Amino acid sequence: MITVWHYAILSALLFVIGLYGALTRRNAISVLMSVELMFNAANINFVAFSYYFKNENVAFLAGQVFPLFVIAIAASEVTVGLALALALYRNRSVVNLDSADILRG
Amino acid sequence: MIHPVAFYALAAVVILCALLVVSVRNIFHAGLFLIGTFLGVAGLYVSLQNFFLAAVQLLVYSGAIAVLILFGIMMTQRYWSEKQPSHNRLGIVALPLCGGLFWLLIQAYSHLPQTQIVPVMENMIHGMGVVLMQVYVVPFEIISVVLLAAMIGAIAIGKEKEES
Secondary structure, rough: EEHHHHHHHHHHHHHHHHHHHHHHEEEHHHHHHHHHHHHHHHHHHHHHHHHOOOOOOOHHHHHHHHHHHHHHHHHHHHHHHHHHHHHHHHHOOOOOOOOOEEEEO | OOOOOHHHHHHHHHHHHHHHHHHOOOHHHHHHHHHHHHHHHHHHHHHHHHHHHHHHHHHHHHHHHHHHHHHHHHOOOOOOOOOOOOOOHHHHHHHHHHHHHHHHHHHHHHOOOOEEOOOOOOOOHHHHHHHHHOOOOOHHHHHHHHHHHHHHHHHHHHOOOOOO
């Protein structure tokens, strides 16, 4: 029997994997991909936990609708992040985050 | 209702692809595994009875965002540096941190009530549209402004500087 708990554990695992990638990857685009994993984990949580409110229509549908906002924010985040990565590549010829030290005194 | 075998298969696909995304050396392969993760998550949305969100996930994530990321990878990997390490040295710190967070989340989730995933309403897409245009109409409009701002910002950052 699959309950909300299973989805919660799955999304926790996905979030932790994304966090690990965001902390340890050197390439800026790899970090962006790890952040996408974390967004997906949050979305699964939204949809799964809304089943606790299945008797209240608006609260249930709020959980089902909210991932749409997250997806829109993720799309704009990737757009700006890739523009930053390309700008970094033009300046440094690499997209490694430890080479982004232009502001270091 | 979802069959346990289907759920565990989808979960295995999602977790396996996610692990490969953060661990594989070749960043282009990582991007391809990211698409696998997105497809698995779309399957999870289907198992959660939300078919519209599954379609949006397929279109926006594994369509647009994945293409954007692969495009960015191809634009920025001119010199394929096999000798450079793909991970920094934070792994010894990050691994216990992530493990501890996961343990904490498991502890927090251990008291969740046992609620099964059952079909709630006949016409969920209709309900989602009504909620989106009545209760959440202001965030819905603000999101369009955010998207416009992100588009202008991406153009402004990505544009070559003109020497005047």
